[in-house]
Amino acid sequence: xxxxxxxxxxGPGVVLVAVYAVMALAATGRxxxxxxxxxxxxxxxxxxxxxxxxxxxxxxxxxxxxxRTSWRVALAAILIExxxxxxxxxxxxxxxxxxxxxxxxxxxxxxxxxxxxxxPVLGLLWLRRTRTTAQRR
Amino acid sequence: xxxxLTVALYAASAVLAAMAGWYAWRDRLIDDRVxxxxxLLEVGLLVQAVVVLVSVGDVGGGxxxxxxxxxxxxxxxFVPPAVAFLAIKEKxxxxxxxxxxxxxxxxxxxxxxxxxxxxxx
Numbered sequence: 001x002x003x004x005x006x007x008x009x010x011g012p013g014v015v016l017v018a019v020y021a022v023m024a025l026a027a028t029g030r031x032x033x034x035x036x037x038x039x040x041x042x043x044x045x046x047x048x049x050x051x052x053x054x055x056x057x058x059x060x061x062x063x064x065x066x067x068r069t070s071w072r073v074a075l076a077a078i079l080i081e082x083x084x085x086x087x088x089x090x091x092x093x094x095x096x097x098x099x100x101x102x103x104x105x106x107x108x109x110x111x112x113x114x115x116x117x118x119x120p121v122l123g124l125l126w127l128r129r130t131r132t133t134a135q136r137r
Numbered sequence: 138x139x140x141x142l143t144v145a146l147y148a149a150s151a152v153l154a155a156m157a158g159w160y161a162w163r164d165r166l167i168d169d170r171v172x173x174x175x176x177l178l179e180v181g182l183l184v185q186a187v188v189v190l191v192s193v194g195d196v197g198g199g200x201x202x203x204x205x206x207x208x209x210x211x212x213x214x215f216v217p218p219a220v221a222f223l224a225i226k227e228k229x230x231x232x233x234x235x236x237x238x239x240x241x242x243x244x245x246x247x248x249x250x251x252x253x254x255x256x257x258x
Contacts (some may be wrong), residue, residue: 014227015234018220022242029208037201 006130007066008074016126017064019119024056026112027104034101042101048088049103052116055081059123075127082120085109089117139188143251146185147244149178154240161233167224171236175217178243182214189250198257206253209246216243 009017031049039046055077062074089108092099099106109116153174160171189210196203220239224232 010227011229011231012234014223014231015238018223018235018238021219022238025212029205029212033201033204037199037204 008063008071008126008130009066013063013066013126013130016119016123017060019115020056020060020063020123023104023112023115023119024053024060027053027056030104034103038101042099045099045101045103045106048084048105052081052084052104055084063123071127071130074123078120078123078127081116082124085116085120139185140251142181142185142188143247146178146181146247149174149181150240150244150247153178154237154244157233157236157240161230161237164230165233166228167221167232167236171224172221175221175236178240179214179217182217182243185247185250186210186214192254192258196253196257198253202253202257206250209250213243213246216246 007013027049031046031053034046034049059074059077059081062070062077085105085108088099088103088105092103092106102111104112104116108114153171156171156174160167189207193203193207193210196206216239220236223235226232227235
């Protein structure tokens with residue numbers, strides 16, 4: 001009797017991969033622009049933008065691979081993502097002068113329809129759903 | 138940006154998203170009709186990419202706006218094929234979720250192009 005294997009890239013996961021890919025693209029584009037065009041204006045904010053872009057790329061690839069190792073990589077990336085959007089979101093409200101220009105995570109991702117805030121939560125729920133099968137293999 | 142083209146692209150992506158929702162509801166997989174609408178959207182996006190390439194010189198407001206304009210215009214035509222590929226591989230109703238998400242992304246990015254055009258040309 002073989003048990004059905006739930007990979008992170010099947011079912012709802014494929015939608016998650018697609019949305020992560022879009023976010024990875026948007027965040028990468030934005031951070032490349034910010035760093036090449038006006039880095040001196042807010043180096044810290046723009047480096048965080050670049051970090052966000054890297055996290056989205058890692059999460060996209062890890063979810064799309066759907067192996068046991070990549071499940072763990074995805075978990076780490078999505079946890080960093082959640083902490084990032086919460087911390088940067090909060091700081092951008094408390095210390096607005098630290099963020100003269102918008103980043104993906106500032107104001108809890110309001111510039112992106114709050115997708116950056118919702119996405120890690122959905123990602124973690126999905127990883128929990130796929131955990132047992134992924135761990136067992 | 139050509140306003141009629143933007144409206145046509147909005148309409149095509151709305152139809153595609155609505156079809157995807159309907160198919161997901163009925164638990165149907167991707168078929169020729171969905172691919173036809175995605176194909177029409179793709180043609181529109183290719184036309185838009187050409188328009189963007191021709192008009193990118195007219196965009197004012199600094200290099201960043203110009204670069205965003207060009208990047209969005211050239212990235213958009215890759216969305217429908219990528220979405221169709223994922224949807225064909227995925228044999229559950231979630232395939233249609235990918236199509237809907239892709240159609241939504243196309244609408245948003247097209248809106249952004251129009252916005253840059255309105256603000257800076």
